[in-house]
Amino acid sequence: MTLAIPGFDHLRLPGADKVELAAAVGGQGSPLVLLHGFPQTHLMWRHVAERLADEHTVICPDLRGYGASDKPAATGPEVYSKRTMAADIVALAAALGHERFALVxxxxxxxxxxxAGLDHPETLTHLGILDVVPTLDMWNVLHGIPAAVGYHLFLMAQPPGLPETMITNSADTFFGSFLDAWSSNPSAIPEPVRSAYLQASTAAVPSIVADYRASASIDVTHDQADQDAGSQLAMPVTVVQQDWGARLGYDAASIWRAWAPDLDHRLTGAGHYMAEEAPDEITEAIRDLLLR
Structure with missing residues (x-):
């Protein structure tokens, strides 16, 4: 099994603040950037990216702090704020000649x-979201025993030192537990890919923790400021997620509609790693989004 997206070039491209990002780039047509989740790399898009490459120039970066991208020291919360990480993606796309692009x-x-959708509305043509609610809303809906599913959010929110030590001492077990618990079809992440995810995450513990720590501090501040200002996403938005609202007692579609007036909200029967478990479904959702 190849651990690369067939037919894609693998590049290093400039992000913000002199950070370089690794990215797989392939296909032709209007630009589409695909961003991975935790504890993964751009490889999570391997099936979807191939399906879309006949129609779009598909760009799959590793986020700063993940995979083969740079991992700057977290000298302050802004280093791994979502604002800074969004600026990385805008800079990376611009380096490839794309001043406007779709982002999923x-x-x-x-x-x-x-x-990125809030900070760079003139840059994003379309926005796709898989299996989250915004950071501010996430903290507001996590309560009671069902919220134990998000224990890692609280662990990595702790001050520097303890989370990094605990995770480093059991990195494979820690990261592997999410690949096991959040998947409804473990065979969708075959052993070579799983090993690549674990190896990349184990090498990136400080930066991964810093990313999560930012979501318990500066990211909330940024979201709250936008909510207070009545800011909304100006572009068409598609959200595909599991029915977390039913499990945790909130209305996910309503949460997203408050941020995204032009919203297509879809529930899936796939697990959290839906781009790998249900690539045809996710590809269809992205194609539908890009037609709006």
């Missing part, structure tokens, strides 16, 4: 995509 993100990448 999963999990952590979806939070980056959400922030």
């Amino acid at each position: 993100g999963h999990d952590r990448g979806a939070l980056v995509a959400f922030r």
Whole structure:
């Protein structure tokens, strides 16, 4: 099994603040950027990217702090804020000659995509979100025993030192537990890909923790400021997610509609790793989004 997206070039491209991002780039047509989630790399898009490459120039970066991208030291919360990570993606696309592009993100990448939509509305033509709610809303809906599914959010929100030590001492077990618990079809992440995810995540513990820590601090501040200002996503938005609202007692579609007036909200029977478990479904959702 190849651990690359067939037919794609693998490049290093400039992000923000002199950070370089690794990216797989392939296909032809209007630009589409796909952002991965946790604890993954751009490889999570391997099936979807191939399906879309006949219609679009598909760009699959590793987020800063993940995969083969640079992992700057977290000298302050802004280094891994979603605002900074969104600026990375805008800079990367511009380096490829794309001043406007469609953006789809999963999990952590979806939070980056959400922030890009608010901060760079003139740049994004369409926005796709897989299996999250915005950071501010996430903290508001996590309560009671069902919220134990998000224990890692609270662990990595702790001050520097303890989370990094605990995770480093059991990195494969920690990261592997999410690949097991959040998948409804483990065979969708075959062993070579799983090993690649675990190896990449184990090498990136400090930056992954910093990413999550930012979501318990500066990212909330940014979301709250936009909510207070009445900011909304100006572009067509498609959200595909599991029915977390039914499990945790909230209306996910209503949460997203408050941010995205032009919303297509879809529920899926696939697990969290839906781009790997149900690539045809996710490809169709992205194609439908790009036709709006």
